[in-house]
Amino acid sequence: MKKILIGLLALVSLAWGWDLLLNTNPSGGSLLWTIRQEGLYLTGLYSIALMSLSMLLATRPTWLERPLGGMDQVYRLHKWSGILAISFAAAHWLVEWSSDLLKATIGREGRIPKERLNGFWEVLRDLAEDMGEWAIYAVLAMLVITLWKRFPYQIWRLLHKVMPVLYLMLVFHAALLSPLDYWVQPVGGLMALLMAGGVMASVLSLTGLIGRPRQVAGTIASVNSSAGGVTEVTCQLKEGWKGHRPGQFAFITFNRLEGAHPFTIASADRTDRTITFQIKALGNYTRGLAARLHIGQTVKVEGPYGRFNLARCNPRAQQLWIAGGIGVTPFLAWLEALQADPKNAPAADLHYCTRDSETDSFVARLTSLCATLPGIQLHVHGSQQGESLTAQTLVTDLGRAKRAEIWFCGPQGLATALKNQMTSTWRGKLRFHQEAFEMR
Numbered sequence: 001m002k003k004i005l006i007g008l009l010a011l012v013s014l015a016w017g018w019d020l021l022l023n024t025n026p027s028g029g030s031l032l033w034t035i036r037q038e039g040l041y042l043t044g045l046y047s048i049a050l051m052s053l054s055m056l057l058a059t060r061p062t063w064l065e066r067p068l069g070g071m072d073q074v075y076r077l078h079k080w081s082g083i084l085a086i087s088f089a090a091a092h093w094l095v096e097w098s099s100d101l102l103k104a105t106i107g108r109e110g111r112i113p114k115e116r117l118n119g120f121w122e123v124l125r126d127l128a129e130d131m132g133e134w135a136i137y138a139v140l141a142m143l144v145i146t147l148w149k150r151f152p153y154q155i156w157r158l159l160h161k162v163m164p165v166l167y168l169m170l171v172f173h174a175a176l177l178s179p180l181d182y183w184v185q186p187v188g189g190l191m192a193l194l195m196a197g198g199v200m201a202s203v204l205s206l207t208g209l210i211g212r213p214r215q216v217a218g219t220i221a222s223v224n225s226s227a228g229g230v231t232e233v234t235c236q237l238k239e240g241w242k243g244h245r246p247g248q249f250a251f252i253t254f255n256r257l258e259g260a261h262p263f264t265i266a267s268a269d270r271t272d273r274t275i276t277f278q279i280k281a282l283g284n285y286t287r288g289l290a291a292r293l294h295i296g297q298t299v300k301v302e303g304p305y306g307r308f309n310l311a312r313c314n315p316r317a318q319q320l321w322i323a324g325g326i327g328v329t330p331f332l333a334w335l336e337a338l339q340a341d342p343k344n345a346p347a348a349d350l351h352y353c354t355r356d357s358e359t360d361s362f363v364a365r366l367t368s369l370c371a372t373l374p375g376i377q378l379h380v381h382g383s384q385q386g387e388s389l390t391a392q393t394l395v396t397d398l399g400r401a402k403r404a405e406i407w408f409c410g411p412q413g414l415a416t417a418l419k420n421q422m423t424s425t426w427r428g429k430l431r432f433h434q435e436a437f438e439m440r
């Protein structure tokens, strides 16, 4: 992810630098005023380039799943390019305001004169300036509520839908206020390309077309709830569902007003277009979900997405599969898929971490699925039973293995702790794959 962000910033810097080299101080401004002017352009270019990338990623481009490692990673890049874009927009705004400071300290002399256009364009440029300012205030507010994790997700999600409109305002600002010579330079070509992509993405978002080709209608075939606050929902999907690979996820809409939520498909591809979800009551909507669902209810499913895929396990690497809590869902799909050919199932240690192993209903399900798979060793860690999983346990599992792979789905805290400790001991020999259950 870092490489892509740095790569894009480097490309923009090169294009900007090229323009600067060809136009060495043509307006005769003083050094400080020139630095201020170029700082204004560069921060603006960074911001609109990153925001365009963020908009493009919001269209859920499945072709990027392979190079980036899954849709959760596409969303991660979308989030961080958005955060960086807004930070540069804030810097751009500060540089703009620095003009008052410069006037007060070094005076107006050496100031770079504004490009003069005819009356109509001047009116448009004034409008673009105002629009940019309003949009910057709005995106800054968006950044604050994005980073403030306690802000209710549903309200955040509604407000987030305004982002394409704010982006279009910023494109208008950037297109009208960029220096005219940019449009005959590589920097203009690069910006035009990025902004055209971003505008297309905004239109797709505003017209509700994102993900439409992957949406299929269906009905609920069964609903069951367990004592642990988990609801099992099986859906019968209509023609058009092309199946899924074990470990993938889908966006499911039970209620049009509530909108889509992402859940892993916790079953193998049964080829009859039935899929099962295991949904834990983790928040406002999922709490009490079972009471709101009934057999025959229509649903909309969009997917499948994701690369947390059993087929990607490297047979030459020792396999460690780690599930934390509801992060067990992709592994349920893997184990169900392996039942079709147990003899050829890979060898793996499956660690399931739960709060209370005595009452957790997934323990019985995992035990029964693993009973037919001789290569899979199930280890259950109940924290109330004092059996927490540590990196030391995993190191013991790995023994003298030359190469290892960890497939992890569970709480971020556990992922970070295990990843840090394991990769420092097993540097270069261990690959860590993770499915993130968080998109914000």
Ligand SMILES: Cc1cc2nc3c(=O)[nH]c(=O)nc-3n(C[C@H](O)[C@H](O)[C@H](O)COP(=O)(O)OP(=O)(O)OC[C@H]3O[C@@H](n4cnc5c(N)ncnc54)[C@H](O)[C@@H]3O)c2cc1C
Pocket: 072, 152, 153, 154, 249, 259, 260, 261, 262, 263, 264, 265, 266, 278, 279, 280, 281, 282, 283, 284, 285, 286, 287, 326, 329, 436, 437, 438, 439, 440
């Ligand atoms: C790829 C992926 C796979 C997942 N698989 C499962 C699964 O198999 N079983 C399971 O129980 N949970 C799964 N989750 C988590 C599940 O999506 C959230 O727990 C659920 O959406 C919470 O909704 P809520 O309104 O009850 O919670 P809230 O209290 O409103 O939100 C809690 C958190 O859930 C996330 N969230 C809420 N609504 C959405 C939404 N519409 N879209 C994206 N994220 C949202 C946000 O991170 C939010 O901070 C998965 C998440 C992802 C990203």
